[in-house]
Amino acid sequence: MTTGTNAEYTRRHNRRVITDALRQAGRLTRAELTRRTALTAQTVSNIMVELVAEGWVKEHPPEKAGRGQPPTPYSLNPAGGAAIGFHIEQHQIIAVVIDIAGEPLDRAHQAVHYPTLDDALPRMLEMIRRFRLRADLPPLLGVGIALPGPFGVEGMTAAGPTGLAGWGTREAIERVRTATGLPVLIENDAAAACMGERLFGVAGELHHFVHLLIGSGLGAGIHLDNHLYTGHRNNAGEIGHMVVVPDGKPCHCGNRGCLERHVSISALLEYMGLSADHILTEEDFRSPAGERGARQWLEEAMPAMRQAISILESLFDPQSIVISGLLPERLLGELLEGLAPLHHSISQRAERALPRVQAGTAGLDSVALGAGALVVLSQITPQYSTLLKAD
Amino acid sequence: MTTGTNAEYTRRHNRRVITDALRQAGRLTRAELTRRTALTAQTVSNIMVELVAEGWVKEHPPEKAGRGQPPTPYSLNPAGGAAIGFHIEQHQIIAVVIDIAGEPLDRAHQAVHYPTLDDALPRMLEMIRRFRLRADLPPLLGVGIALPGPFGVEGMTAAGPTGLAGWGTREAIERVRTATGLPVLIENDAAAACMGERLFGVAGELHHFVHLLIGSGLGAGIHLDNHLYTGHRNNAGEIGHMVVVPDGKPCHCGNRGCLERHVSISALLEYMGLSADHILTEEDFRSPAGERGARQWLEEAMPAMRQAISILESLFDPQSIVISGLLPERLLGELLEGLAPLHHSISQRAERALPRVQAGTAGLDSVALGAGALVVLSQITPQYSTLLKAD
DNA sequence: TTATTAATTCAACTTGATTGAATTAAATCG
DNA sequence: CGATTTAATTCAATCAAGTTGAATTAATAA
Numbered sequence: 043m044t045t046g047t048n049a050e051y052t053r054r055h056n057r058r059v060i061t062d063a064l065r066q067a068g069r070l071t072r073a074e075l076t077r078r079t080a081l082t083a084q085t086v087s088n089i090m091v092e093l094v095a096e097g098w099v100k101e102h103p104p105e106k107a108g109r110g111q112p113p114t115p116y117s118l119n120p121a122g123g124a125a126i127g128f129h130i131e132q133h134q135i136i137a138v139v140i141d142i143a144g145e146p147l148d149r150a151h152q153a154v155h156y157p158t159l160d161d162a163l164p165r166m167l168e169m170i171r172r173f174r175l176r177a178d179l180p181p182l183l184g185v186g187i188a189l190p191g192p193f194g195v196e197g198m199t200a201a202g203p204t205g206l207a208g209w210g211t212r213e214a215i216e217r218v219r220t221a222t223g224l225p226v227l228i229e230n231d232a233a234a235a236c237m238g239e240r241l242f243g244v245a246g247e248l249h250h251f252v253h254l255l256i257g258s259g260l261g262a263g264i265h266l267d268n269h270l271y272t273g274h275r276n277n278a279g280e281i282g283h284m285v286v287v288p289d290g291k292p293c294h295c296g297n298r299g300c301l302e303r304h305v306s307i308s309a310l311l312e313y314m315g316l317s318a319d320h321i322l323t324e325e326d327f328r329s330p331a332g333e334r335g336a337r338q339w340l341e342e343a344m345p346a347m348r349q350a351i352s353i354l355e356s357l358f359d360p361q362s363i364v365i366s367g368l369l370p371e372r373l374l375g376e377l378l379e380g381l382a383p384l385h386h387s388i389s390q391r392a393e394r395a396l397p398r399v400q401a402g403t404a405g406l407d408s409v410a411l412g413a414g415a416l417v418v419l420s421q422i423t424p425q426y427s428t429l430l431k432a433d
Numbered sequence: 434m435t436t437g438t439n440a441e442y443t444r445r446h447n448r449r450v451i452t453d454a455l456r457q458a459g460r461l462t463r464a465e466l467t468r469r470t471a472l473t474a475q476t477v478s479n480i481m482v483e484l485v486a487e488g489w490v491k492e493h494p495p496e497k498a499g500r501g502q503p504p505t506p507y508s509l510n511p512a513g514g515a516a517i518g519f520h521i522e523q524h525q526i527i528a529v530v531i532d533i534a535g536e537p538l539d540r541a542h543q544a545v546h547y548p549t550l551d552d553a554l555p556r557m558l559e560m561i562r563r564f565r566l567r568a569d570l571p572p573l574l575g576v577g578i579a580l581p582g583p584f585g586v587e588g589m590t591a592a593g594p595t596g597l598a599g600w601g602t603r604e605a606i607e608r609v610r611t612a613t614g615l616p617v618l619i620e621n622d623a624a625a626a627c628m629g630e631r632l633f634g635v636a637g638e639l640h641h642f643v644h645l646l647i648g649s650g651l652g653a654g655i656h657l658d659n660h661l662y663t664g665h666r667n668n669a670g671e672i673g674h675m676v677v678v679p680d681g682k683p684c685h686c687g688n689r690g691c692l693e694r695h696v697s698i699s700a701l702l703e704y705m706g707l708s709a710d711h712i713l714t715e716e717d718f719r720s721p722a723g724e725r726g727a728r729q730w731l732e733e734a735m736p737a738m739r740q741a742i743s744i745l746e747s748l749f750d751p752q753s754i755v756i757s758g759l760l761p762e763r764l765l766g767e768l769l770e771g772l773a774p775l776h777h778s779i780s781q782r783a784e785r786a787l788p789r790v791q792a793g794t795a796g797l798d799s800v801a802l803g804a805g806a807l808v809v810l811s812q813i814t815p816q817y818s819t820l821l822k823a824d
Numbered sequence: 825t826t827a828t829t830a831a832t833t834c835a836a837c838t839t840g841a842t843t844g845a846a847t848t849a850a851a852t853c854g
Numbered sequence: 855c856g857a858t859t860t861a862a863t864t865c866a867a868t869c870a871a872g873t874t875g876a877a878t879t880a881a882t883a884a
Binding site: 439440441443444447472473475476479495497498499500501502503 | 841851
Binding site: 825826827829831836839840843845850854 | 866883
């Protein structure tokens with residue numbers, strides 16, 4: 043239900059408008075903020091006093107630039123807060139700490155094997171304990187957890203080779219929250235990586251983009267009208283199980299010809315003749331069978347990717363599509379290079395400033411960083427829902 | 434750019450929260466509004482005085498129901514405003530007038546042949562003039578125009594058999610606005626039909642749904658988080674040109690195997706051996722060739738539709754998918770009945786309240802009604818953008 | 825020096841939501 | 855049948871936060 047608002051919520055929103063402008067621009071003066079936010083100078087001034095006092099924002103020495111009183115620049119204060127991001131995978135748990143300005147502060151990982159929540163929780167707590175030993179750690183804002191979806195769909199979640207058991211969202215959040223004493227967010231890996239590109243990568247100022255993440259499965263993070271779209275039941279973007287080849291290869295979800303049967307690490311492993319729970323290393327590509335399998339996979343993945351891009355462009359009319367993958371960089375590079383020419387689509391405009399498709403730049407930790415970004419951004423960016431009294 | 438807000442915008446938003454609650458519920462008392470909107474009783478009271486004075490809302494006699502002072506019910510006032518909706522098609526222009534409560538007041542149509550803006554404008558003005566002769570016409574809020582997209586894409590817009598020339602959005606809006614003296618909205622037909630289902634049809638309370646419209650082409654209206662999603666360049670939902678059969682039948686857009694080559698009236702005409710600009714009548718289905726062609730089309734359209742549904746469910750995680758078509762009701766009915774069983778997807782949940790797919794209920798005028806709905810809803814429903822000082 | 829300009833702050837004001845008490849009109853209790 | 859309870863609504867004072875126009879500050883240009 044859409045509800046009303048009042049002066050208090052207005053203030054919360056205006057604070058976020060300012061912190062988000064600072065996040066995007068890095069460094070702005072009160073006067074610049076006034077122009078960008080359409081707030082009055084006085085309102086900006088009042089809010090800045092608050093934000094500085096609370097430690098969210100820090101002041102820099104005034105810079106003389108032309109006539110008039112020299113303006114004082116401000117930026118997000120890295121010491122103002124930090125978030126922990128976890129990427130729970132089939133074979134490892136990656137943890138990172140980032141500050142609100144988007145700087146990674148620390149990192150850890152542990153090998154695991156298809157971790158349930160019970161398996162993972164003690165390890166996660168241990169990693170958090172270690173992080174907390176750092177003397178310079180800013181106050182923790184929360185914990186973001188990213189793992190492969192979908193969530194809460196019978197016959198799709200835990201069953202498949204890409205799923206992890208025991209993360210049935212609602213109670214999982216509650217358990218981690220009580221164990222850590224921190225706010226907790228859980229999202230699927232693609233949504234997290236999407237937010238990672240927003241805070242660390244190529245999508246800092248994009249309002250409409252889709253992020254394709256090639257992991258064990260295939261997922262899309264959908265960012266529309268300047269915020270993450272997660273769907274009615276938090277499963278939006280589960281592009282892996284959409285049918286692209288009717289009567290194609292059977293998939294564990296019950297369908298035939300799911301996109302994920304072509305574009306995913308599971309599919310790659312299959313082509314390379316390796317078992318579904320094998321951990322890929324560079325070594326695997328050196329054998330003739332591995333080399334050949336990888337090449338065959340590429341040949342099949344490319345048209346499927348073109349089709350996926352056609353679908354995403356047609357439906358979302360995005361500014362750009364960002365692609366990253368948890369596979370060897372060389373292979374991902376080849377895949378992306380081989381995509382051209384793309385299908386015709388509404389995205390094909392003469393006056394494009396951005397490429398239709400671009401590679402993500404947040405690297406292999408992108409999902410964990412994104413999980414942290416999710417927490418940071420949930421505190422910093424303006425959202426409709428923060429203006430409403432109830433949701 | 435996301436901008437700040439203030440008390441004035443807060444009031445505008447709260448007014449819309451109230452009018453939208455009335456639209457959804459039909460009739461509510463101040464006390465019920467207070468509970469639904471999370472506003473205080475006093476605020477609701479103040480806003481209701483305004484809305485009644487301005488004619489948006491009307492008061493009903495108090496109803497005695499239990500103890501306490503009998504509450505006064507309110508509803509949207511049909512006399513408070515009306516909107517004109519146009520559906521510009523290859524072969525006809527349909528015009529309707531609706532009031533803000535969603536009641537159709539009048540209707541007109543004219544035969545045309547692939548109308549450009551220049552062809553259509555005088556006819557539209559004439560229809561508006563006739564409507565204005567009605568003594569009981571509420572004040573006009575604006576004009577909504579729906580026509581097949583996409584807009585402003587080279588090689589895709591006017592070129593194809595489903596496109597109409599001369600509607601290059603920006604200046605078209607301006608021309609109609611100055612000619613009519615009314616605010617003007619232009620959207621693609623699927624988006625309009627989508628809003629039609631929201632005001633008149635099955636989607637009145639849905640926050641996340643997709644509307645598939647089978648017209649000359651195929652389009653999707655995308656309604657997410659309680660508002661229409663139109664994409665970065667207003668072309669979101671152009672599902673017709675997404676590639677579903679790589680190396681399939683060539684399409685005028687330059688691709689092969691576009692969805693629209695299978696699911697659309699153009700495709701139907703082709704199967705029936707009729708020319709692309711033929712106007713379908715019941716007669717055409719009585720000939721053996723027509724009958725056989727329609728059946729063949731059905732056979733091919735059904736799997737394509739299943740695939741489209743799989744894609745939409747996977748990406749959007751909607752509450753439901755609504756389908757309507759500008760084709761004979763019997764044929765659309767057969768198509769929908771033949772869809773089961775759908776592919777597996779994240780939408781397949783045990784505790785579903787709504788069907789995964791349902792037929793639209795707004796009828797053959799749905800697009801024109803939707804174009805009107807677009808105008809009405811733009812005045813009545815709360816939106817993030819109405820809270821921001823600039824957008 | 826003096827005038828001009830841009831950034832910022834001061835202080836009074838305005839909009840609009842909130843709060844707690846008061847009023848109204850019904851149903852129910854004794 | 856009058857007193858009590860209850861729910862809806864309004865009154866009047868208050869509060870939160872943005873706005874406005876004037877004042878202040880600190881620089882450059884004339």
